[in-house]
Amino acid sequence: MQTAKREIAVSMTDISKRFGPVRALENANLQIARGSILGLVGQNGAGKSTIIKVLAGIIKPDSGTIVINGETVTSLSPASVEKLGVHFIHQDRLLVPTATVGEAVFLGHEIGFGPFVSRRAMERKAADLLKRFFGMELPAGTLVKDLTTAQQKVVQITRALAQKASVLVLDEPTAALVKREVDSLFDVLRRLRDDGIAVVFISHYMQEIEKLCDRVTVMRNGTDVGTVDPRETSIDAIISMMIARDVGEMFPKRSVTLGAPVLEVANLRLGGGFENIGFNVRAGEIVGLTGLLGSGAKEIVQCLFGLKTADGGSITVEGKQLALSTPVKAVRDGIAMLPEDRRAHGVALGLSVRENISLASLRRYSKSGLVILNSENQAVDGLIKELSIKTPHRDALVRELSGGNQQKVAIAKWLSCQSRVYVLDEPTVAVDVGAKVEIYNLLNRLSGEGAAILLLSSDLLELVGVCDRVLVVYRGRLAGTFSGPSMNSDSLLAASSGARSNADGMAA
Amino acid sequence: MSVSANDSSKMNLRAFLAKYSVLIAFAAIVIFFAVASPTFLTPANLFNVLVNNVVMLAIVALGLTIVISSGGIDLSVGVSVDMASMVFVMLLATGYGGVVGVGGGLGAALIVGILNAILITRLNISPFLATLGVLFIGQSTQQLATSGGQPIYLTSGYAADQFNAIARTDLFGVPTPVIVLVVVAVAVHVLLHRSVFGRYVQAMGAQPGVAWYSGIRVPRELSMVHVLCALLAGVTGILLSATVKSYVPLSGNAFLLDAIGATFIGTTLSRERKPSVIGTLLGVLLLAIVKNGLLLVGWNFYWQQVGIGVLVFLVLAASFGLRRASH
Numbered sequence: 001m002q003t004a005k006r007e008i009a010v011s012m013t014d015i016s017k018r019f020g021p022v023r024a025l026e027n028a029n030l031q032i033a034r035g036s037i038l039g040l041v042g043q044n045g046a047g048k049s050t051i052i053k054v055l056a057g058i059i060k061p062d063s064g065t066i067v068i069n070g071e072t073v074t075s076l077s078p079a080s081v082e083k084l085g086v087h088f089i090h091q092d093r094l095l096v097p098t099a100t101v102g103e104a105v106f107l108g109h110e111i112g113f114g115p116f117v118s119r120r121a122m123e124r125k126a127a128d129l130l131k132r133f134f135g136m137e138l139p140a141g142t143l144v145k146d147l148t149t150a151q152q153k154v155v156q157i158t159r160a161l162a163q164k165a166s167v168l169v170l171d172e173p174t175a176a177l178v179k180r181e182v183d184s185l186f187d188v189l190r191r192l193r194d195d196g197i198a199v200v201f202i203s204h205y206m207q208e209i210e211k212l213c214d215r216v217t218v219m220r221n222g223t224d225v226g227t228v229d230p231r232e233t234s235i236d237a238i239i240s241m242m243i244a245r246d247v248g249e250m251f252p253k254r255s256v257t258l259g260a261p262v263l264e265v266a267n268l269r270l271g272g273g274f275e276n277i278g279f280n281v282r283a284g285e286i287v288g289l290t291g292l293l294g295s296g297a298k299e300i301v302q303c304l305f306g307l308k309t310a311d312g313g314s315i316t317v318e319g320k321q322l323a324l325s326t327p328v329k330a331v332r333d334g335i336a337m338l339p340e341d342r343r344a345h346g347v348a349l350g351l352s353v354r355e356n357i358s359l360a361s362l363r364r365y366s367k368s369g370l371v372i373l374n375s376e377n378q379a380v381d382g383l384i385k386e387l388s389i390k391t392p393h394r395d396a397l398v399r400e401l402s403g404g405n406q407q408k409v410a411i412a413k414w415l416s417c418q419s420r421v422y423v424l425d426e427p428t429v430a431v432d433v434g435a436k437v438e439i440y441n442l443l444n445r446l447s448g449e450g451a452a453i454l455l456l457s458s459d460l461l462e463l464v465g466v467c468d469r470v471l472v473v474y475r476g477r478l479a480g481t482f483s484g485p486s487m488n489s490d491s492l493l494a495a496s497s498g499a500r501s502n503a504d505g506m507a508a
Numbered sequence: 509m510s511v512s513a514n515d516s517s518k519m520n521l522r523a524f525l526a527k528y529s530v531l532i533a534f535a536a537i538v539i540f541f542a543v544a545s546p547t548f549l550t551p552a553n554l555f556n557v558l559v560n561n562v563v564m565l566a567i568v569a570l571g572l573t574i575v576i577s578s579g580g581i582d583l584s585v586g587v588s589v590d591m592a593s594m595v596f597v598m599l600l601a602t603g604y605g606g607v608v609g610v611g612g613g614l615g616a617a618l619i620v621g622i623l624n625a626i627l628i629t630r631l632n633i634s635p636f637l638a639t640l641g642v643l644f645i646g647q648s649t650q651q652l653a654t655s656g657g658q659p660i661y662l663t664s665g666y667a668a669d670q671f672n673a674i675a676r677t678d679l680f681g682v683p684t685p686v687i688v689l690v691v692v693a694v695a696v697h698v699l700l701h702r703s704v705f706g707r708y709v710q711a712m713g714a715q716p717g718v719a720w721y722s723g724i725r726v727p728r729e730l731s732m733v734h735v736l737c738a739l740l741a742g743v744t745g746i747l748l749s750a751t752v753k754s755y756v757p758l759s760g761n762a763f764l765l766d767a768i769g770a771t772f773i774g775t776t777l778s779r780e781r782k783p784s785v786i787g788t789l790l791g792v793l794l795l796a797i798v799k800n801g802l803l804l805v806g807w808n809f810y811w812q813q814v815g816i817g818v819l820v821f822l823v824l825a826a827s828f829g830l831r832r833a834s835h
Contacts, residue, residue: 331723348715360722362704369703
């Protein structure tokens with residue numbers, strides 16, 4: 001507990017906030033120490049984003065004390081909190097895409113004379129800062145939109161540092177990053193910590209928390225339930241603090257008898273993507289698919305849903321060979337897809353739960369082109385109940401639902417279609433632990449009903465916990481199939497990186 | 509989203525005002541003009557407003573309502589109006605009958621719609637740019653076809669009889685154009701709010717990626733949307749020519765901005781700000797009444813435009829402002 005002696009940069013005590021009858025925060029505490037990285041974890045709705053918004057001056061608390069750098073603060077606004085040296089890197093990129101790196105770094109604090117902005121000075125100073133802090137060199141005048149997501153994060157952090165940040169709060173900063181970028185971001189954060197900056201790191205990825213953080217504050221039901229050292233406390237113990245439920249249930253066990261092959265893929269080939277891919281998925285079977293970014297695993301999934309057209313080979317569902325050139329055909333042939341980008345492709349946030357669930361199967365609930373509301377309502381209500389989707393009513397907008405429940409709506413859409421094959425593309429990314437468990441339960445149910453499930457995931461623990469078999473793709477080819485005792489995260493990692501020796505650690 | 513007890517009544521009032529801002533504005537405006545002008549509420553004037561200001565604009569606006577629901581826009585509705593009007597009048601002028609004339613006119617509008625559909629779904633041009641291009645092409649085409657924009661008047665003889673058969677007939681005292689509007693409104697309502705096609709349109713408008721990933725034939729449905737919009741604008745073109753017994757080049761453009769305004773005023777009626785048939789019809793009525801009322805109280809044409817601009821601004825601003833406050 002030597003970290004407790006470190007100087008406290010931000011101390012929030014007994015913070016409470018109600019929204020009408022909903023208690024978002026109740027006597028919550030958060031201590032952020034200088035020169036340390038604090039992880040903040042909790043399920044969605046546990047209050048971690050609310051307490052961060054209170055600190056950011058976006059939400060006004062009903063009661064509680066906030067002390068920043070030894071100074072008790074009574075009212076906070078987004079502008080005043082930045083002046084106090086507390087900076088936020090929000091999950092959604094908040095950089096102007098057409099700005100140059102220099103403009104982005106000095107946004108709101110432009111360098112110049114009076115009303116004139118000196119673009120050249122800003123570019124030069126931004127380049128200096130990037131090089132000094134991160135050893136990163138970008139061509140002068142690079143536009144924000146031409147940067148990778150990781151580089152944009154670094155630019156945002158540089159902006160904070162340029163304004164002498166002493167506290168840096170990062171909300172899910174790794175969600176859109178690939179492994180290598182995550183590693184370099186972590187290096188950056190460790191260096192900032194060593195320079196005495198207080199870093200708060202919010203993430204759903206437990207492995208990242210374990211790898212990076214000095215302390216972890218766990219939130220549940222609007223309050224902090226404990227602060228632990230992740231090196232001394234196991235991930236399972238942290239997760240059980242978050243959900244107050246035995247983590248043994250994280251990957252619920254199931255027992256199904258596998259049926260005949262439903263999905264058969266043979267010799268599938270896509271120029272520049274993969275070749276000679278062959279496997280099958282039997283009724284009731286959950287087959288995992290994994291591979292590093294660019295390995296071709298993603299492209300296989302896209303071909304199965306008609307998003308890309310394979311150059312050769314065959315895809316057969318229940319003995320019928322399919323010509324999948326568009327999702328229209330894939331859906332008609334009984335293939336369901338749970339896309340990675342839920343907001344862009346999975347559910348329409350501006351439509352109701354009902355409209356989303358029936359969208360792919362509207363023909364079932366219609367006669368001569370007109371929707372029969374009664375039969376639609378009946379089916380939708382049935383699915384809401386069956387999947388225990390938490391929604392006030394079937395006509396509530398999907399936007400108002402939590403991420404996990406939105407994902408359930410996306411699954412309900414295909415249940416309503418009575419699809420035979422389910423292709424899932426990273427279904428648990430950015431979903432909290434509780435919702436993850438519910439999604440795993442759903443997969444089990446689907447498989448119990450005889451669906452063939454192909455699960456693309458880069459979460460190796462998830463694959464091991466959920467799948468009967470895991471296929472590993474490496475450089476466009478199947479590098480191995482694992483099941484039973486040989487299926488563990490070490491073997492999967494070794495196969496997906498094309499070698500046994502791997503010093504990079506775990507894929508997040 | 510809940511609120512604490514002490515200011516909930518105030519909040520509810522605000523929510524109420526936000527929800528019904530169009531209706532409240534509507535009532536206030538009717539009362540204002542009824543007081544300001546003795547002729548405003550007379551049956552003769554209201555009938556005039558309905559036939560001359562509401563019917564034609566409403567049919568164009570209903571077509572546009574479908575397009576805007578799909579997440580797009582059609583800037584070429586005026587061209588569809590004009591093309592239908594031009595071909596209709598030209599056919600009658602060369603001695604063809606009313607049926608051929610109407611068929612030809614609607615056919616011309618159909619071609620505009622198909623052109624938009626091809627540009628948008630085959631060439632992947634954004635609806636805004638595609639229909640803007642068609643707007644320019646359509647305007648020039650009319651000027652080329654009429655030696656620089658000469659109107660065609662057919663005020664007597666066989667053609668005039670054909671016009672009257674459309675514009676000056678009635679069924680149980682209801683003028684034919686009004687019947688056309690009722691049929692169109694019911695049809696578009698069923699199509700947009702009750703049919704499978706309408707659901708697909710809403711889905712494309714809400715999130716095109718989700719529509720595509722749900723197995724909806726997005727290009728086909730989107731083509732249908734633009735063809736329907738052009739056809740409805742064509743119906744207005746026919747009614748316009750039959751009413752004024754002439755074809756005046758580029759007269760269709762007058763409908764574009766009013767129709768867009770009416771549709772967006774209508775979206776303030778729904779919580780999700782979605783276009784709807786009822787909303788659009790109310791928007792059209794609002795615009796028509798303001799125009800007529802301002803005319804009756806003696807404002808000239810140019811000031812009418814100012815009045816309408818201010819009105820659109822006030823309704824939208826009040827609705828947005830009150831809604832934000834009520835959240």
